[in-house]
């Protein structure tokens with residue numbers, strides 16, 4: 622049964638965003654999805670829309686670059702119209718699940734082989750700064766009110782070094798900092814802001830990271846549950862976070878990884894592997 626609540630999901634066509642759309646729809650939350658796809662990705666979106674409609678919720682998908690300020694302004698107008706058509710319509714959750722970073726080292730012999738100013742600024746803009754701009758827009762326009770939740774996906778890479786991950790690592794650290802600040806500034810509005818630090822999860826974004834097979838192998842060993850995190854693991858936690866009972870969870874980084882991050886990697890030697 623649909624409610625008058627909406628989830629605005631940035632990155633709704635794949636990975637965590639897609640799983641979140643499915644899970645929240647099961648609780649009657651309508652979905653407004655933003656994604657950037659061509660061909661095969663668009664087919665997946667059509668399938669997702671069909672699935673959401675069987676759950677009886679509204680779904681509105683926008684295939685745009687989420688970091689484009691003009692597209693964002695147009696989107697906000699569309700969202701205002703969508704909410705106005707459903708009495709009391711309000712955004713309960715703004716989820717930032719965009720994966721769009723440049724994976725290159727900071728230093729290389731040729732400037733073409735390392736991160737450029739453009740690469741770094743684009744990565745920061747899509748993967749970190751955009752959460753702030755979307756939050757400003759939905760709050761200023763009254764599209765999100767008391768009980769609202771702002772959630773950003775971060776990773777263990779915000780505090781650790783991985784080859785090629787420097788720009789994304791910087792974006793993750795920035796996002797965590799923005800969310801802490803938002804937690805303080807949004808409290809008077811009755812809105813919370815938190816980061817979710819997901820464990821290693823096999824998604825298209827992970828496949829793009831050089832050495833992803835090694836990352837997955839290590840996570841499999843290290844995780845106390847000896848499996849990778851799934852998008853559904855994170856979606857289940859989002860279902861809890863949007864409940865009124867979660868109002869006091871604010872300004873924190875929630876590890877949703879089955880305990881993976883707590884285990885010291887140096888403890889795992891090949892001969893101790895299961």
Ligand SMILES: NC(=O)c1ccc[n+]([C@@H]2O[C@H](COP(=O)([O-])OP(=O)(O)OC[C@H]3O[C@@H](n4cnc5c(N)ncnc54)[C@H](O)[C@@H]3O)[C@@H](O)[C@H]2O)c1
Pocket residue numbers: 631632633634635636637638655656657658685686687688717718719720721747748774775776777818819820821822823824825826827
């Ligand atoms: N996969 C992991 O192991 C892992 C772990 C922790 C955190 N994360 C983070 O979770 C987030 C989501 O990653 P994922 O693994 O679900 O990725 P994914 O590749 O499965 O999904 C990324 C989504 O972002 C959308 N997107 C990308 N750039 C966009 C843009 N400019 N405008 C609009 N939409 C855009 C894509 O269309 C897609 O819907 C990322 O921030 C990622 O860093 C991933």
